[in-house]
Amino acid sequence: MYRISRMTCPSLSREQIHDLREMAEMTKLMDLAMAENKSKVMTAARLNLAEYEALKHGVIQIILPPPIFSTNLCMGSSAYCTPRSTGIKGLDKLLDGGLCGSEILELYGDIGTGKTQMCFTISSQILKSEDTVAYFDLKSNFSATRLLQCCGGGPEARERLRNIKVIRPCNLVQVVEDVEEIRCKIAHRKDDFWARLKLIIFDSVPMIIYPVIDESVASWRHYQERIIESILKLFKLNDGIAVIFVNHSVTQRSYGLSTKSLFRGIVDQRNFTTKAALGSSYWGHKPNFRLLLLKNPKIQGEYSATLRKSARTKCGQQFSYAIETLGIKSF
Incomplete structure (x- = not known):
């Protein structure tokens, strides 16, 4: 209590x-x-x-957070049902128009596939409409200069940066407390910044979990669940907020590849699958969308995004993109 x-x-x-x-x-x-x-x-x-x-x-x-009634989910005027453009045409197409309020998008992939750049591009799109963004910088490498480039540069873009708040918790417990504090500020309507909040980004979750993963599985699982529970409660206070989780990817050996073949060096890439690092037991069904980001091994500087999970559209769809000065550009 x-x-x-x-x-x-x-x-x-x-x-x-x-x-x-x-x-x-x-x-x-x-x-x-x-x-x-x-x-x-x-x-x-x-x-x-x-x-x-x-x-x-x-x-x-x-x-006693107010429930989201079914009538609210169906009305076109609801923030829950009105997709907001991410600023990336290919991603908007995959998400059927963009991100809606009370939805969770998970981005996962190898290092250097543009996960943070995609977060910056989406953030710049939100900032254009004078709404606000809460950015959990769990890697401690947030670049205001890079975000300014994604916003187009100039005095107007600098002014927009006032509408993003960077949060740097030092551990899992602090992450939970910070999310709870955001929820309390929204509930009390004390600050105009939180009243205009439309996006929360966690970049990236494994970076805050990896340091404690060997200490106690029950402990970090507990805090991981509490983060999700707090976010779901926050959705009930304001159904116009969307959340993006940045995750790492791991490669898993598929069933049927013998250990003998592995030792002999007979390894077929088709026998391996790439999955999100946080697992699927508790976390797997929480995101509404899961997007896998990969480098194109044949073309340098080209990447692909594949929809692995979707609440509204068909899975398996993908688009290609490049990382440019103004952020992610799809083609």
Whole structure:
């Protein structure tokens, strides 16, 4: 159960939280939401009626997020159903127009296949419409200069960069806390930046998981699940937000290739498959779309993107692309 804290109640000071705990005997958000004596809470926290109502509204949004009704999913005016262009024609075609709100896109592939460049290109498209982006830089190599190029350069592009917030958590626990903090800020409607949020990018998830993967499988799986749970709750608060996860790829030996043949050096590339590194037991069904990025071994500087999973379109579709100054260009 959520406790009353600066993260869950950002409009309250530390002193007000302390007084709520001491004078009103409230430690959990549920206590605050179900409080029968309104004046006692207002007195303890030194709030006027308007401040109290705003606080209670934000608390209820956190502990009881509104459901997404089927009527909302079908109405063309809903942000959930209206695809937003990614700025990449080939990708828009694969996604039937672009990314919708409350959808998760997973990009995976080898190093140097343009996963981060694709994130920058999609981000620049979102920034053009004065909406905002939260970018989890889990590799600690975010380049504002490169994003500025994708936005077209110039004073207008520099101004757009104000609408992207780069977040650099140091471990898995911090990632969960940061996602929860975003959800709380959206619930309390405290900041205009979070009210205009349309895209969250995690680049890349394995980089924050690999350092702890040998310590305890149960531990990192737990936090991986909590990240997804927090995002799904966030979707319920704002169905106009889309999420992109950047993942690594691993090569798996297909069934039927004998160990004897492997040792003898008889290796056929058709006996190997490329899959996403985070596995398929819990994570596999979470993304709405999964896109595999590969280098073209025959043509230098050319890449391909193949749709391996899709909630709306046919799997197996692909497009070719190149990485240019203005970002990803499909052809």
